Amino acid sequence: MWTDAPASMLHQPSASASDDRAPAPTPAALPFPPPLPRTDGAGPTDAHLVARSADPLPSSSHPLAMEEAKAAQDRDHKFLSIAVEEAYRAVDCGHGRPFGAVVVRNDEVVVSCHNMVLKNTDPTAHAELTAIREACKKLGKIELSDCEMYASCEPCPMCFSAVHLSRIKRLVYGAKAEAAVAIGFDAFIADALGGTGHYRTANLEIKRADGNGALLAEQVFENTKGKFRLK
């Protein structure tokens, strides 16, 4: 559950960027939402790592409304977790910086991508831009108005503009851009949602993940710091 995740959802970085990831648990053992992959062998005994939500589910006298709200939170958490996993993968594989993005349509993942700046020698190969390009290619169309994007971090102005151009209908992000800036990323990346561009008012629902979703996403930067090149 989003608001009170098991400790196994908190990602521990691998010892080095070249380490292999631990094998995934069998489906039968997977809690819901599925935990992020671990590489350090630590188990549920890391109780001190459990993050608790600052934004509990809204209280309601109607059990059905509570159930729906929880289902929506779980759904968002499930897809955001994949984006966070991609962020770690970007660094572990040496492909780029710790950012991930997932495009979802009809509750199914269309593409799951990460930053490819170093691998592709392409400063525009941010996770979100890459995901939009790949999703359009896969779906054979230049607009994604029936899609949602889950991004491990608040998109930079380039990526946020690309989200607008692609007409994605909903954007859920984890970490605030400031968390990336804090470890050395260009402060400009925080300009998109903080800026005044009127394209903010487009037909786009923007949601910052709450509770563990946001925490897990922000931990990416601390956990990968020093493992990738910024320049």
Add this chain to the structure above:
Amino acid sequence: MWTDAPASMLHQPSASASDDRAPAPTPAALPFPPPLPRTDGAGPTDAHLVARSADPLPSSSHPLAMEEAKAAQDRDHKFLSIAVEEAYRAVDCGHGRPFGAVVVRNDEVVVSCHNMVLKNTDPTAHAELTAIREACKKLGKIELSDCEMYASCEPCPMCFSAVHLSRIKRLVYGAKAEAAVAIGFDAFIADALGGTGHYRTANLEIKRADGNGALLAEQVFENTKGKFRLK
């Protein structure tokens, strides 16, 4: 000369998007800066089409300073003309919308690109973004701090952000974004330079072409209107 171009520099659109371009003139016949390619067979007799600069060269008592200013104008015009030519090519080839961009290093064209949104089924394949990607690939590096970009039109927020990310040192553009908005493009494209993003203050010289350069670039939209899909 930038400020008083021959009529042959004013592009006339072809009768249809599928028309072939006229063969290029032999190098010996090229005026400096070279004229844009024509497809309608009209020649220098179109004197009424000659655009005159609203911004003549700065007066100076020193002939050498005048000469240098003129050379700089001619240089900018030469490269911007290539970007404008690419803008026409995007529509003529059916690849995308009428935008072109050129990356220049040490007075030489690194890449010359146009909008590939339709051809690549990629809403991010704007001319500037494509040019940055191709230039980085060609030069084998993710930063272009020794390069300039010439764009047929003021870059949209996505492309302007990409210019910033690539560390291009100088940007020269032709048409104002409003000229594109006037024929139906999303008004958001005018947000980059009109906005308040602090990345405007990066180490980047931004120049809007004056005189014929700006006029030729703005004519692109009127001349290609109706020949490409906006949706």
